[in-house]
Structures are given as structure tokens and as C-alpha cells.
Amino acid sequence: MKKVKVLPTRTVPQGIAAMLSFHADGDFDEVVAAMERRITEVETGDITTAVRSVEIDGVAVKEGQIIGLHNGKMVSAGESPDAVMIDLLGKMNAPDRELLTLYYGNGLTSGTVEKTANVVKEHYDHLEIEIHQGGQQHYHYIFSLE
Template identity: 35%
Template sequence: MLQDVVIENMQLQHEAYVNRMARPAAPAQPPEGIGIVAVVPGVGLQRVFESLGVSAIVAGGQTMNPSTEELLSAIASLPNEQVIVLPNNANVILTAQQAKSLAESRNDRTRRVAVVPTRTIPQGISALLALNYQADLEANLRAMEEAAHSVQTIEITRAVRAARVNGLGVAQGDVIGLLNDELCATGQDCAQVAISILERIHAERMEVITIYYGADSARSEADAFAASIKQRFPAQDVELIDGGQPHYKYIVSAE
């Protein structure tokens, strides 16, 4: 299946990233020293994160933020002495930091908990691709934050009400496009809105465009969306994955 090929390709990207950083290739699964907790919406996206070595997944995301107790429970469920939390949503970062503080204060044994403040799903995936289980925690935190900041995130959805944001007038039902959480494009066609944002960030200079289609997008619709992106950016690798996320018809990463 295409999704299996794409996930395998992500694992190859992980190895390539580590090699570029002149480090030994990381093992496929984390050792006892490090555990990863990630907040992820959608079964397809959860599968991607699991394939990249995430130890515990907490369901959540836009409009369905997990509680501090849910994150704390996920951290406590791991046997690892070091735990990294990926919130993958700006609204979850504070909750993750609160869970970190509580986990460290409640635990009788020595445990380090760190939060990499990923604001989007693509940032979380890029952070995981930069993770090297043979490096120490501090080195990994630096590498993961750097990788998270290197990816551009585009989210495509429909407006639930009329509004005016960032100088853009939006009517109910319009397609809207967010770039790194900021509304920057509107229109009637999902692909055209996404392309306008990709042009804005000069995606023609990037290597990979990955599309995660949501629960509200049929596969045939997603195929057509990806084909439009590929037609506009023929030199880039365009990958399509069933993310299954709610709210966003498409989440697009470019790096």
C-alpha cells in the first residue's frame, strides 16, 4: 500500500537525517532510556507516530485538547527514566508543561521529563525524524527543536462562520488555509488554496511535500488534491498519507 511505502520512506528519512548529522543510525524502537509521549489526532496519524517509535499516544488535537491528567497518566505508564512529550498543538503546550512538572514531582525515582514544544503534526514528525536514541537527552532536545522549526505546516479546512482575520474576509463555508497556525489564504478550492500558500513559501526550493488527508476527505478526492500539487511542483516528492484527522481536510508539510 502507498501508505506503507510512505511510512517506510519516513524511516529512511530518519536514517538519512542522522547520517547527515554524522551520528550512528538510530534503532527502530526506543531503548529503555528514552520514552516518547505524543498527542495525535486520527488513526492514520497515530500509526505514523507509532512507526517512528512513539511509546504512548494520547488522542487529542484541535478543539479536543487532552487534560493534564491524561498526559500525566501516559508519562507514568512508561518505564523509561527519560521521557519526551510532543504536544503537536499550540493549545496543548502549556498542559504538557504542567504534566511534566507533576510527573517529575510525583515520581519517587529519578525521572527526566522534557517537552519539545511542537505546535503542529508536521513539526512533531520532523522532531521524531531528528531523534537519535544513542545521543543524550539534551542533544536530542536541541536537534528535535531545530528540526521542528525547519518544517512549514499548511492546514486546509472550511470556515464554520463568517469572519475577518489578518485582513482577509472569510464567508461561512469558504476554504481557508493556515500557514503555521496563521490564516493566510481563502478560496473555494482546497488544492488552489494550498498551492497559493506553497507558492508563498517557495515550495519549489524544498524537497518533500507530504499531504495527510483527513476523515472528511474521500481517497479519490485526496488523490486529485495530491495530483494538483504534483502538477504545480513536479520536481518535488509529493507523498499522500491517510491521516484520518478531524477538522482539517488536509495537513500539508513542506521541507
């Protein structure tokens, strides 16, 4: 009989990080512990467009503005995805992290994504940046910071 454990994650990047640390031939308890550890090491950011005007936790946003979420909580608003990305990364302690993995949504071109990566490098040149087409409909970017 095979052992199975469901690992609770709150974000897609947490789930991906856990899956990437899976080793099928490892000891079950050690593999589970490693996957659980990876989940706690991932900070998740989302950049999307506000569908209504609102103020949440002191962040005022107008319909159509770009918003940034850190682990599901709105913490940033601005006029462009790049500006919100830089603000959001600062609030996520990017100087203390090493890897930024960007999953970009439908509607963004590779040129736009490369421009965003270059803007990030201008502010956080120590970060290694990985870029993947995520295919999400409503988010410009979903990203992990590790």
C-alpha cells in the first residue's frame, strides 16, 4: 500500500515549489518534510487589474488601476505592472531573496515580459529571474520570491 499526504498550500507558486522538491525514491517522511519546508520558503506575488474602486488595509485603488498582492493581501496599487512589481518586491523583502520566478499571463508578449525582467534587474540586480508562460487569464503576473 502506498502512503499519500495532501500538503496544504495557499498559492500556485507554493504548490509548484513543493512539487519540484518531490523525490519519488526518497523516504516518505523525509520527502514530505522537505516539501513542507519548501512551501514555507515561498512568498507569492500577484499583479492584476482592479475590477472596482476600493480601499483595503489602507491601500486605495481605482477601477482599472494595477494592483499588487502579497500572499493574497493587497499591498500595492499603481499605473503600470512594472511600477507595481517594483513596489511589491520591496514590500516582499526582495533584497533578502535570491530567486524570482515569473509566470506571465495571456495577453503579455515576450517583449513586455523581458522589459519587466530588465526593470526588476535595475532595482534588484542580485536576483536570479526565471520566466515561464503561465497562461492565466486575469493576472499579468503570478510570481514566487525565494
